[in-house]
Amino acid sequence: MEETMMNLPTQNNGDHSKEVIDEEDAKAASKIWDYVFGFTDMALIKCAIDLGIPDLIEKNGGSISLSELSSSLSCSTPHLYRIMRYLVHKNIFNQKKTSQNNLFYSQTPLSRRLLSNGKNSMVPLLLLETSPTMLAPWLALSKRVLQENGSAFDAVHGEDVWSFSAENLEHSRLINDAMACDARIVIPRVIEECPDLFKGVCSVVDVGGGDGTTLSMLVKGFSWIKGINFDLPHVIDANLVACQGVEHVSGDMFKLVPKADVAIIKWVLHDWGDEECIKILKNCKEAIPKDKGKVIILEGVLEEETNDKLESARMMLDMVMMAHTTNGKERTLKEWNYVIMEAGFSRINVTRIHAVQSVIEAFP
Numbered sequence: 001m002e003e004t005m006m007n008l009p010t011q012n013n014g015d016h017s018k019e020v021i022d023e024e025d026a027k028a029a030s031k032i033w034d035y036v037f038g039f040t041d042m043a044l045i046k047c048a049i050d051l052g053i054p055d056l057i058e059k060n061g062g063s064i065s066l067s068e069l070s071s072s073l074s075c076s077t078p079h080l081y082r083i084m085r086y087l088v089h090k091n092i093f094n095q096k097k098t099s100q101n102n103l104f105y106s107q108t109p110l111s112r113r114l115l116s117n118g119k120n121s122m123v124p125l126l127l128l129e130t131s132p133t134m135l136a137p138w139l140a141l142s143k144r145v146l147q148e149n150g151s152a153f154d155a156v157h158g159e160d161v162w163s164f165s166a167e168n169l170e171h172s173r174l175i176n177d178a179m180a181c182d183a184r185i186v187i188p189r190v191i192e193e194c195p196d197l198f199k200g201v202c203s204v205v206d207v208g209g210g211d212g213t214t215l216s217m218l219v220k221g222f223s224w225i226k227g228i229n230f231d232l233p234h235v236i237d238a239n240l241v242a243c244q245g246v247e248h249v250s251g252d253m254f255k256l257v258p259k260a261d262v263a264i265i266k267w268v269l270h271d272w273g274d275e276e277c278i279k280i281l282k283n284c285k286e287a288i289p290k291d292k293g294k295v296i297i298l299e300g301v302l303e304e305e306t307n308d309k310l311e312s313a314r315m316m317l318d319m320v321m322m323a324h325t326t327n328g329k330e331r332t333l334k335e336w337n338y339v340i341m342e343a344g345f346s347r348i349n350v351t352r353i354h355a356v357q358s359v360i361e362a363f364p
């Protein structure tokens with residue numbers, strides 16, 4: 001009742017501010033439902049992936065009828081219809097109705113990113129972020145804020161994400177697959193937009209390199225480099241795919257980083273607080289030659305004022321770090337400069353690329 005009245009022209013023609021407040025309030029009354037049921041979008045995307053709907057549409061030549069879809073899935077048509085109606089409403093799929101009232105679904109640029117083997121597939125990242133292990137800490141975020149040394153992940157799982165992964169190899173595999181998925185998105189941007197990054201470089205160590213996807217792509221893009229993929233033992237011992245030109249080495253980056261001309265470190269430092277970052281960066285500096293070495297950091301750089309459409313992803317990632325790590329965070333340029341200089345580097349060079357991450361070169 002109240003909301004209907006708010007949409008009516010105001011009785012008080014002279015009071016413009018009241019009209020604005022009424023309009024804002026009316027917007028809020030509908031917007032608030034996005035937050036009340038905010039989880040629906042993520043859950044429905046996961047549902048579409050779990051059912052393999054984007055893959056089925058692709059296998060069917062790019063378009064599929066509701067009845068074909070429900071018979072392929074051997075599932076209830078009314079339920080499937082409602083799921084597809086929601087996903088069409090959210091512009092995830094396109095829908096066409098024939099003159100006989102048959103419904104056909106086809107892909108959009110968004111649903112193509114939900115293909116299991118698509119070029120820009122985000123499926124492994126979605127599966128990690130929608131796993132019960134990663135969702136649970138979000139509900140304990142306030143504990144993280146209220147306790148001085150609290151961690152939402154620890155509060156729920158009793159240990160940090162890396163110890164948890166060492167004991168739960170299925171979760172470790174989810175993380176590795178998600179990171180490999182991100183590498184497939186960002187590394188082609190690095191290769192294309194920074195062609196001189198590895199000029200004159202013979203060897204590269206990828207610190208916290210996960211399953212080695214980053215290095216395997218870099219040694220293909222820059223064929224003259226040899227790579228060392230360095231990560232914790234439970235990651236390296238997990239039957240990693242062999243790649244010519246890449247050696248897998250296990251160890252602890254807080255103790256020692258294997259020697260190479262260049263150390264690259266992607267989406268690792270944002271998992272840690274400043275003191276830990278300084279320690280890791282000092283070990284990276286020890287690993288490279290003083291005269292011609294450098295550390296390449298692939299991380300987001302937060303900006304206060306920007307029109308970059310990916311800034312929202314960086315802001316969300318900062319909250320992800322709060323939920324999933326103990327002291328991790330996304331950093332501004334000033335904050336990156338601080339940890340890099342504290343680790344003893346003399347200068348940095350930042351290159352923005354078309355990705356969530358930037359390329360930060362740190363020179364001894």
Ligand SMILES: C[S@@+](CC[C@H](N)C(=O)[O-])C[C@H]1O[C@@H](n2cnc3c(N)ncnc32)[C@H](O)[C@@H]1O
Nearest residue numbers: 179183208209210231232251252253254266267
């Ligand atoms: C967020 S993942 C990033 C993986 C990869 N760099 C990428 O972005 O594709 C962080 C990586 O750091 C590794 N890591 C955590 N603690 C480590 C340590 N003490 N020594 C070496 N690696 C570590 C994890 O096992 C994990 O593979």
